[in-house]
Amino acid sequence: MIKVVKFGGSSLASAEQFKKVGEIIRAEESRRYVVPSAPGKRSPGDTKVTDMLYKCYDIAVKGNDFTTEFDGIKQRYNEIISGLGLDMSLEKEFEIIRSCFIGKAGRDYAASRGEYLNGKILAAYLKYDFIDAADVIFFTEQGTFDAEKTGKILGERLAHTDCAVIPGFYGSMPNDTIKTFSRGGSDVTGSIVASACNADLYENWTDVSGFLIADPRIIKDPEPITTITYKELRELAYMGAGVLHEDSIFPVRKAGIPINIKNTNAPDDPGTMIVESTSQKPRFTITGIAGKTGFAVINIEKDMMNAELGFGRRVLEVLEKNGISFEHMPSGIDTMSIIVHQEEFEKKEQEILAGLHRNVHPDTIDIETDLALIAVVGRGMKSTRGTAGRIFAALAHSHINVKMIDQGSSELNIIIGVDEKDFAAATKCIYDIFVTFQL
Ligand code: ASP
Numbered sequence: 001m002i003k004v005v006k007f008g009g010s011s012l013a014s015a016e017q018f019k020k021v022g023e024i025i026r027a028e029e030s031r032r033y034v035v036p037s038a039p040g041k042r043s044p045g046d047t048k049v050t051d052m053l054y055k056c057y058d059i060a061v062k063g064n065d066f067t068t069e070f071d072g073i074k075q076r077y078n079e080i081i082s083g084l085g086l087d088m089s090l091e092k093e094f095e096i097i098r099s100c101f102i103g104k105a106g107r108d109y110a111a112s113r114g115e116y117l118n119g120k121i122l123a124a125y126l127k128y129d130f131i132d133a134a135d136v137i138f139f140t141e142q143g144t145f146d147a148e149k150t151g152k153i154l155g156e157r158l159a160h161t162d163c164a165v166i167p168g169f170y171g172s173m174p175n176d177t178i179k180t181f182s183r184g185g186s187d188v189t190g191s192i193v194a195s196a197c198n199a200d201l202y203e204n205w206t207d208v209s210g211f212l213i214a215d216p217r218i219i220k221d222p223e224p225i226t227t228i229t230y231k232e233l234r235e236l237a238y239m240g241a242g243v244l245h246e247d248s249i250f251p252v253r254k255a256g257i258p259i260n261i262k263n264t265n266a267p268d269d270p271g272t273m274i275v276e277s278t279s280q281k282p283r284f285t286i287t288g289i290a291g292k293t294g295f296a297v298i299n300i301e302k303d304m305m306n307a308e309l310g311f312g313r314r315v316l317e318v319l320e321k322n323g324i325s326f327e328h329m330p331s332g333i334d335t336m337s338i339i340v341h342q343e344e345f346e347k348k349e350q351e352i353l354a355g356l357h358r359n360v361h362p363d364t365i366d367i368e369t370d371l372a373l374i375a376v377v378g379r380g381m382k383s384t385r386g387t388a389g390r391i392f393a394a395l396a397h398s399h400i401n402v403k404m405i406d407q408g409s410s411e412l413n414i415i416i417g418v419d420e421k422d423f424a425a426a427t428k429c430i431y432d433i434f435v436t437f438q439l
Helices: 015-026 049-061 067-084 091-102 107-126 147-159 186-196 230-238 246-255 311-321 342-360 387-397 420-436
Strands: 003-007 031-036 170-172 178-180 201-206 227-229 259-263 272-275 288-301 326-328 335-341 364-377 402-407 413-419
Touching: 003 015, 003 186, 015 031, 015 067, 015 107, 031 107, 031 186, 049 067, 049 091, 049 107, 067 091, 067 107, 091 107, 107 170, 107 178, 147 186, 186 201, 186 246, 227 230, 230 246, 230 272, 230 288, 230 364, 246 259, 288 342, 288 420, 311 335, 311 342, 335 342, 342 364, 364 402, 364 420, 387 402, 387 413, 387 420, 413 420
Parallel strands: 003 031, 003 201, 201 259, 227 272
Antiparallel strands: 170 178, 259 272, 288 335, 288 364, 326 335, 364 413, 402 413
């Protein structure tokens, strides 16, 4: 049994947190490959080391003195080393990094040192090998992840290594410079490592006990999600339910490896299992609810629209030309509504309206703003009759007007559009019928 374990920044923010991580890893021999983030926040007002590095580098490239900022970073690591009682020094590494900053080695290089140095400490603490991600994770000339080269070289290296720490977040370009994934990218490294060694499980350790059915800022103490499929997760994540980096799904999903989201501060909590498919019956009809505000609707009306060939294409062409993607497009016989991100749309509003008039000669166009979309997601909906009926009855009882409905043919989700002012109340009443009252 092989488990790849990734620890987020808050799990490795201090010596105290390192000790918890050490205990977790030592509790199971299968936890052989460890992917650390850089030290994160120790308390809500604290700064992540990654942000300290970006700031420090930005000062350095301007040719200004960055000693104070650099010392702050050194101090974070030295505190961890002394708190763990380790007999090691990173002074030589700090000196190399300092001269690379002066030599303008790049912002990605700067940020990557957060994970690199934390990996060095963690490897010494666990007595595991240290594998520099620059030697095993590769990007193409175009800057996209090179799955083929990485799979081959990393796979081979791991096959000959019993236990290792591989820092998250970065890899190398064909010209040997360092490149990082986007923020939160250590999740992606963990997934790549899991896939390269054919792990049985990818454990992603963070500071929450997995996904919750609804946003805790709206629902007090929502129930956790024990098992979720990749497809369900994608729907919820798109609507803002974020614990994992979006790109971290693909490598493990392709290899059929499940992910277990776990809490470093509560290691006995089961967390959330993310799986390809499951015969496990969901606890509730719905798996989760997530939503976002900030949408606008463009309503287009034209008599005999249904008979006009290519109408939809001409409408979408206008959006495409203006670089605007649409979210949903519910339509009637003579009406079509297009839901877009308000902020993007506002910047191009007049060009889009003029383009639509030119392209499709509508009778009227009107715009509604401040719409919220709520996704009610669940594999259990397919086998349950009346899910939509219950949602709309509950919303009606709470005097919430539904402005749009979209249910995909997969029956995995129902999207509901409501006024932004009704967003929290709508989420709450949907949560209540399915979870609180289990109807
Ligand atoms: N340290 C990086 C960040 O703060 C990457 C990560 O933590 O996954 O974004």
